[in-house]
Each structure stands twice: as C-alpha cells, then as structure tokens.
Amino acid sequence: xxxxxxxxxxxxxxxxxxxxxxxxxxxxxxxxxxxxxxxxxxxxxxxxxxxxxxxxxxxxxxxxxxxxxxxxxxxxxxxxxxxxxxxxxxxxxxxxxxxxxxxxxxxxxxxxxxxxxxxxxxxxxxxxxxxxxxxxxxxxxxxxxxxxxxxxxxxxxxxxxxxxxxxxxxxxxxxxxxxxxxxxxxxxxxxxxxxxxxxxxxxxxxxxxxxxxxxxxxxxxxxxxxxxxxxxxxxxxxxxxxxxxxxxxxxxxxxxxxxxxxxxxxxxxxxxxxxxxxxxxxxxxxxxxxxxxx
Amino acid sequence: xxxxxxxxxxxxxxxxxxxxxxxxxxxxxxxxxxxxxxxxxxxxxxxxxxxxxxxxxxxxxxxxxxxxxxxxxxxxxxxxxxxxxxxxxxxxxxxxxxxxxxxxxxxxxxxxxxxxxxxxxxxxxxxxxxxxxxxxxxxxxxxxxxxxxxxxxxxxxxxxxxxxxxxxxxxxxxxxxxxxxxxxxxxxxxxxxxxxxxxxxxxxxxxxxxxxxxxxxxxxxxxxxxxxxxxxxxxxxxxxxxxxxxxxxxxxxxxxxxxxxxxxxxxxxxxxxxxxxxxxxxxxxxxxxxxxxxxxxxxxxxxxxxxxxxxxxxxxxxxxxxxxx
Numbered sequence: 198x199x200x201x202x203x204x205x206x207x208x209x210x211x212x213x214x215x216x217x218x219x220x221x222x223x224x225x226x227x228x229x230x231x232x233x234x235x236x237x238x239x240x241x242x243x244x245x246x247x248x249x250x251x252x253x254x255x256x257x258x259x260x261x262x263x264x265x266x267x268x269x270x271x272x273x274x275x276x277x278x279x280x281x282x283x284x285x286x287x288x289x290x291x292x293x294x295x296x297x298x299x300x301x302x303x304x305x306x307x308x309x310x311x312x313x314x315x316x317x318x319x320x321x322x323x324x325x326x327x328x329x330x331x332x333x334x335x336x337x338x339x340x341x342x343x344x345x346x347x348x349x350x351x352x353x354x355x356x357x358x359x360x361x362x363x364x365x366x367x368x369x370x371x372x373x374x375x376x377x378x379x380x381x382x383x384x385x386x387x388x389x390x391x392x393x394x395x396x397x398x399x400x401x402x403x404x405x406x407x408x409x410x411x412x413x414x415x416x417x418x419x420x421x422x423x424x425x426x427x428x429x430x431x432x433x434x435x436x437x438x439x440x441x442x443x444x445x446x447x448x449x450x451x452x453x454x455x456x457x458x459x460x461x462x463x464x465x466x467x468x469x470x471x472x473x474x475x476x477x478x479x480x481x482x483x484x485x486x487x488x489x490x491x
Numbered sequence: 492x493x494x495x496x497x498x499x500x501x502x503x504x505x506x507x508x509x510x511x512x513x514x515x516x517x518x519x520x521x522x523x524x525x526x527x528x529x530x531x532x533x534x535x536x537x538x539x540x541x542x543x544x545x546x547x548x549x550x551x552x553x554x555x556x557x558x559x560x561x562x563x564x565x566x567x568x569x570x571x572x573x574x575x576x577x578x579x580x581x582x583x584x585x586x587x588x589x590x591x592x593x594x595x596x597x598x599x600x601x602x603x604x605x606x607x608x609x610x611x612x613x614x615x616x617x618x619x620x621x622x623x624x625x626x627x628x629x630x631x632x633x634x635x636x637x638x639x640x641x642x643x644x645x646x647x648x649x650x651x652x653x654x655x656x657x658x659x660x661x662x663x664x665x666x667x668x669x670x671x672x673x674x675x676x677x678x679x680x681x682x683x684x685x686x687x688x689x690x691x692x693x694x695x696x697x698x699x700x701x702x703x704x705x706x707x708x709x710x711x712x713x714x715x716x717x718x719x720x721x722x723x724x725x726x727x728x729x730x731x732x733x734x735x736x737x738x739x740x741x742x743x744x745x746x747x748x749x750x751x752x753x754x755x756x757x758x759x760x761x762x763x764x765x766x767x768x769x770x771x772x773x774x775x776x777x778x779x780x781x782x783x784x785x786x787x788x789x790x791x792x793x794x795x796x797x798x799x800x801x802x803x804x805x806x807x808x809x810x811x812x813x814x815x816x
Binding site for chain 1: 632648742743
C-alpha cells in the first residue's frame with residue numbers, strides 16, 4: 198500500500214462511496230428525489246420548533262369545522278376544525294420516524310442473521326432459513342396486523358411488528374449475497390492470513406455483499422410508510438387524536454361526498470414521500486451498481 | 492410432475508404447523524380474556540365459567556393448542572367465540588370475495604402488464620415510454636386505499652356509475668380490483684419492459700430475425716417467453732402482497748371477506764377464527780406459489796423434461812444452478 202501511495206502521491210483516494218456519490222449527483226431524478234426527501238424530512242422533523250402539539254395539532258376548534266383552504270388554514274380544516282397542514286406535517290414526523298426505525302432494526306438484525314447463516318452454514322443455516330420460511334409464509338400485512346393487535350398499537354410496538362415482518366426477507370437476501378461473496382478467492386486469502394471469523398465477515402465479506410442491498414433498504418422505507426398508513430387506515434396503527442396520514446384518510450372518508458379535500462391532501466403527502474424515496478432508492482441502485490443501470 | 496407437486500405439498504405441513512404454533516401462542520399469551528370480551532364486561536362469574544368450559548378455555552394454553560390441532564386433523568375449524576357459528580361456515584361465505592380480490596388482481600395485473608410491457612419495450616425511448624416511466628412511478632407510489640377513496644369519489648359519488656359498498660355483483664368487483672392492481676400495473680409493466688429489452692439483445696433473437704421470422708413471432712415466441720422466467724418469481728411474491736392488501740380493501744369497500752373477518756376476530760381475541768383466517772391465507776399463498784413454480788415448466792421445456800424423467804437428477808442440478816445465477 199505504502200508503495201502505491203508513494204508512486205501516486207497526489208491522486209485523491211476514490212472509494213466505492215465517493216464514486217457512487219459522483220454518479221448519483223449526475224443522475225437528475227436521483228437528485229430530485231434526494232431534494233424532495235430532504236425538504237420533507239426538514240419540514241417534519243423541525244416541526245416541534247414551529248408547531249405546538251397541544252394547540253396547533255390536536256386541539257379541536259369547533260367554530261372552524263371542515264373549512265375549505267383559506268389564508269389561515271392553507272389546506273383547510275378537518276372534521277374537528279384542526280389545521281390539515283399542521284396535522285400532515287406532524288403525522289409525517291410520526292410515520293417517517295417509525296418507518297426509519299423499523300427499517301434500521303430490520304436491516305441490522307436481518308444483516309446479522311443472514312451473515313451468520315451464510316458464514317456458519319450447515320445446521321445453523323438451515324434452522325435460520327426454515328424459521329425465515331415460516332415468517333415469510335404468512336402475508337406480511339397479515340403478520341403485521343396480528344402482531345400489532347396482540348400488542349398494543351403504540352409507536353414502539355408498530356416498529357417491532359414491522360421489523361419482525363421485514364427481517365426474514367433481508368436476512369434471505371444478505372445470506373444469498375454473502376454465499377456468493379464467500380466463494381471469492383480473496384476471502385480464502387484473508388482466511389489463510391489467519392483472520393478471525395468476525396474480521397472476515399465484518400471487514401471483508403459484508404461490505405461487498407451489502408451494496409446491492411442498500412438501494413433496496415432505502416426503497417423499503419417507502420414500503421414501510423405505506424404499511425403504517427395502511428395499518429392506521431384500518432384503525433390499528435397510530436391512535437387518535439395523534440395525526441397520521443392513513444388515519445386522516447380514514448377520518449376524512451365519511452365526508453368524501455361534500456369535502457373531498459379532507460382525503461386529498463394526506464394522500465398527496467404519502468405519494469410525494471414515497472415517490473421521493475423511490476427516486477432516491479433507484480438512484481442509489483444505479484450509482485452503487487452501474488451494471489444494473491437500465 | 493405429480494411427484495413434485497406431492498413433495499411440495501408435504502413440505503408445506505411443517506411450515507403450517509410452525510405458523511399455527513406462533514399465531515396460537517402469540518394470541519393466547521396476549522392480554523385480555525376472550526370469554527369476557529365475548530360475553531361483555533358485566534357477565535356473571537358462572538356464565539364466564541360455563542363459556543370457558545364449553546370452549547375448553549379453562550385448560551392450560553398448551554392443552555388448548557393440542558385440542559385445536561386435534562380438531563383441525565378431524566376436519567373441524569372450531570366454533571367462533573363471538574358469533575357462536577362454526578368457523579368453517581363463516582369461511583365458506585367469505586372465502587370467495589378474498590380469493591376474487593387476491594387471485595383476480597394477480598390475473599388482471601399480468602393480463603394488462605404483459606402486453607403493455609412488450610409494447611413499452613418495442614417503443615423504447617419514445618414519448619410513450621418516457622411518459623409511462625413517470626406514470627408508473629406515480630401509480631406504484633399511490634396507496635391502494637387512497638386510490639380507492641378517489642375512485643369512490645369519482646365513480647360512485649360524482650358519476651354514480653359503480654357501487655362502492657359490498658361485493659354482490661361483478662359491478663361491485665370493479666373498483667376493489669382496480670385499486671388492488673393499479674400499483675402493480677405500473678411496476679410490473681416497467682419490469683416486463685426491462686426483461687424484454689434484456690432478452691431482445693441476445694443472439695438467438697438476432698438469429699430468429701435473420702431466419703426471417705415475423706417481428707410478432709420474434710417478440711412473443713422468442714423474447715417474451717424467455718423474459719417471463721424471472722417474472723414468475725415475482726408473481727410468487729405478489730400473491731402475498733395482494734392477500735395482505737385485501738385486508739385493507741375489504742375494510743374500505745365494506746366487503747365481507749376473510750381479511751375483515753380476521754381483523755374483527757383479532758380485535759375480539761376470537762382464536763379459532765384468527766387461526767382459520769391466518770392458516771387458510773397461508774395455504775392459499777403456498778398453493779399460489781406452487782402454481783407459479785409449475786408455470787416455470789410451462790414456459791421452460793428444460794424444466795418440464797426433468798419432471799417427466801425423475802432420474803435426470805444431474806440435469807436438474809445444472810438448471811437449478813443456472814437459475815440461481
């Protein structure tokens with residue numbers, strides 16, 4: 198290593214990540230997705246600084262029920278006179294945090310479980326994969342609904358339910374990737390040099406197995422957001438009076454005949470968030486694995 | 492072939508047993524007394540005790556599970572705690588709606604997505620292709636229940652063309668099926684387009700053209716058929732999604748289906764009904780996956796030949812390896 202650096206002292210070090218970042222910046226739709234998601238994230242996560250949960254988000258105002266958009270309420274008010282824009286922003290904060298937390302949990306656990314299965318093989322592998330088969334045999338929405346109903350519908354239980362239904366899929370992908378990476382000669386070389394199993398897996402095998410997974414993880418945040426709003430729509434997700442996009446749609450449904458905007462804006466919020474995450478995920482896929490580019 | 496189907500069906504049994512154990516104990520160990528939920532909070536001690544004795548709820552949970560599985564082996568799905576009906580009868584009324592939504596959307600998705608995907612591949616980089624890219628993104632980003640609300644608003648409320656509640660006539664089926672398919676029309680047609688574009692660059696396609704095959708034959712016989720292989724894998728995954736989506740759509744369109752039944756049962760800790768809902772969905776998805784895998788045989792003659800000659804183990808392995816790559 199020292200030698201190469203002596204030969205090319207001024208060459209900037211280029212890693213997979215800097216390369217990917219350069220490619221990503223050139224991809225217009227990925228940049229749009231990134232910008233959209235950044236705006237949504239900022240608006241939602243800075244909301245405690247400019248919104249008061251008690252007075253701006255959940256306090257009913259019975260004199261301003263189901264108003265059309267006005268200067269005071271840019272997106273109108275809901276069936277209890279609460280500002281729809283404020284509720285969308287606050288609800289987005291809840292949905293996105295739950296989705297991110299569930300994705301982080303299921304990815305970390307899925308990666309660990311998948312890596313263990315692939316590295317140790319034999320009995321451990323078959324036991325882990327059979328358990329994964331069982332969880333994947335139940336439709337994930339039904340599994341989530343069962344888990345949430347069995348526990349109480351709180352934010353942390355939603356994260357648990359969504360992580361549990363996400364882990365087997367990720368573990369299976371990681372295992373497949375790891376198995377093909379472990380066949381490479383450089384792994385044998387590292388083994389020959391006497392590296393321990395933790396070092397082989399964490400430092401040499403996993404980084405090469407993960408890059409195809411990263412874009413999938415980003416896109417799965419979009420899927421989780423749809424899932425939370427779906428659960429809240431059927432009444433077992435975030436509970437009233439706390440706002441959530443799916444729950445807002447369910448509440449606005451009763452007034453769809455006369456006040457369709459109650460169900461329009463929360464839906465648009467979901468679509469914009471999901472679109473931004475999908476663009477970002479696709480951009481990452483193209484940037485990290487240019488062979489996949491279509 | 493029959494041997495293969497039989498083997499696959501046998502493999503389902505341990506998975507189903509594991510699913511039944513997980514769901515039964517998860518629901519059983521959760522807080523709340525099913526007897527009190529079914530009889531109401533003000534029920535007398537004696538009534539609760541009689542109810543528990545009638546349904547075997549006075550026994551330990553492990554024994555309850557064994558009793559349930561014993562009943563299942565004798566072909567009995569048990570009796571619902573809340574409706575007091577036989578679960579089998581409840582399912583008989585509701586199964587059709589869910590099957591129509593789940594498998595109907597599966598068929599409808601590919602009926603439209605396959606020709607559309609081929610068309611998009613043929614018209615690669617035209618304005619039609621570019622618009623479809625944006626449209627597909629929007630379509631697959633729309634939650635089915637929001638689309639459902641918009642469709643109800645347009646077709647039921649404004650135009651008064653289609654009913655928005657119930658599932659009695661085929662006219663009732665249109666909106667739920669469209670909601671269920673909409674997202675996958677966008678996603679799947681793009682996927683099929685990409686698959687066709689990948690195969691269309693292969694040498695055998697050039698060969699077919701050089702032989703003088705009409706473009707239609709090249710596309711549908713040579714390109715599409717090979718592009719369909721990875722598609723079948725995605726069909727297997729979609730079955731589960733459509734089943735899960737059905738739970739939400741049944742709620743939205745007031746459809747009396749399995750999803751709604753399971754959801755209501757979960758709220759009331761009605762164990763026999765929950766178990767039936769989960770287990771039957773699992774079986775249906777597994778059978779759907781099996782059917783999808785059998786389609787490999789329809790599309791790929793190599794696979795067909797393996798199952799007609801069970802001794803050709805070696806070839807089977809080769810195909811499995813090339814399939815895994």
